[in-house]
Amino acid sequence: MPAPSRHDRLSADGPVLDGIPEHGRVPRYYAVKVELLAVIAELGEGAALPTERELCERFEVSRATVRQAVGELVLEGKLSRRQGSGTYVAGPKLVQPLALVSYTEGLRRQGIRPGRNVITLERRVAGRALAADLQVTSDAEVFHLERVLLADEERVGLESTYLLVDRFPRLLEVFDPEQSLYACLSERLGVVFDGAEERVETVLATPREALLIGTNPALPMLLMHRISWGPDGVPFERVRSLYRGDRLSFTTRLGRND
Template identity: 85%
Template structure:
């Protein structure tokens, strides 16, 4: 069955003040898959978190469309984190996305505020030469050593991200011997070493995971990911930490609070 557009009047959920209004072209016609996607959002809301989505054949009959149309609509909702597929089980309504604040708080603190248990699985804990790019960010020499901590990030035992932290080795000479990689690094630095985080610069972008990253996180390599780069410094203005955090775009979102500019 061809994917022809549906006239706007047939789609009651596509109201001018609705949350999906931006998806409607000015000519007022939308592709069939998008119309089904909008209707599925209402189905998802009615079913609730954890419910099984009706079978593909049932959805085809309900919306009078082809299987290809239903599959495209469902695939987009999976990519957006509204639905989740379980191999051999079916498609389920996904839980709400986790919200990570864009602030000087750790991953641990951000999740605990939402009543979610954070966790980590250690991949690497080592000393290594900084190299040119990292040295420039930390204002050290390329041959200077950094401490590298790579961990898979968990939320209620679900893998949601991969974090690589690089610290000036000269500032933390005994870290490898005393740090427990299962705990919050920020809490350890503050409470045990008296480190003060005075500021940071952070950048967020969308990427696709590498095959290695997708394997560690347990996600589809085609799934969009949120990549966060952060460089932190202390009261003296000298940077001592660089973090590269890769998060599943279907499970995590970022939030910040903005003030009025005078």
């Protein structure tokens, strides 16, 4: 009786099982993808992946098959491509809590240095959609702060925050745009965040967003919309945060409502 092939062995258990279609045949690229996961684990973070030619010879498959397997691992954030250099094993994704904590606090808890590059800081009229979210008239003025989010100097997201001018008239006097906005609001302006509503969806970045974040426009992004309010229940902030899906994940803790 012949020994089981590599693909037979893999399809018996583990990740390949999840990729088996109804007809029972494991797609060749998917079997290679699982083999690559083992290679990635052996190489370790930051190591260069073998060349396409080497992988084709190792797995006895075509370049197209290798490219499809590698491409999916790039989309999933397990590999990263560097233009003119090659493909490398990516580090673990950053984890942000879905809670009333700032981006800064979330990263510092993981021992990661947060940073921001200011793109826009302006005073503008709210307009109809924003006014509806903040429960004000459309001609009310808001501060608009747009910043590229950094994690240990790596660009990982783009955040746009809108705050009511009437609620925070001294904001520009006390706020350093490269520091934590939430820390400024709570420590300098006495703001209490009592609650927020957040919605998460997957999108593709616009050409401008992809350029600012430094990512491929074809990579999936995580888009978060948040409206925050204080103890009086009146909303005072709207935030639109766009994160790289290959570099960030989110976590929350759920409990049973009795």
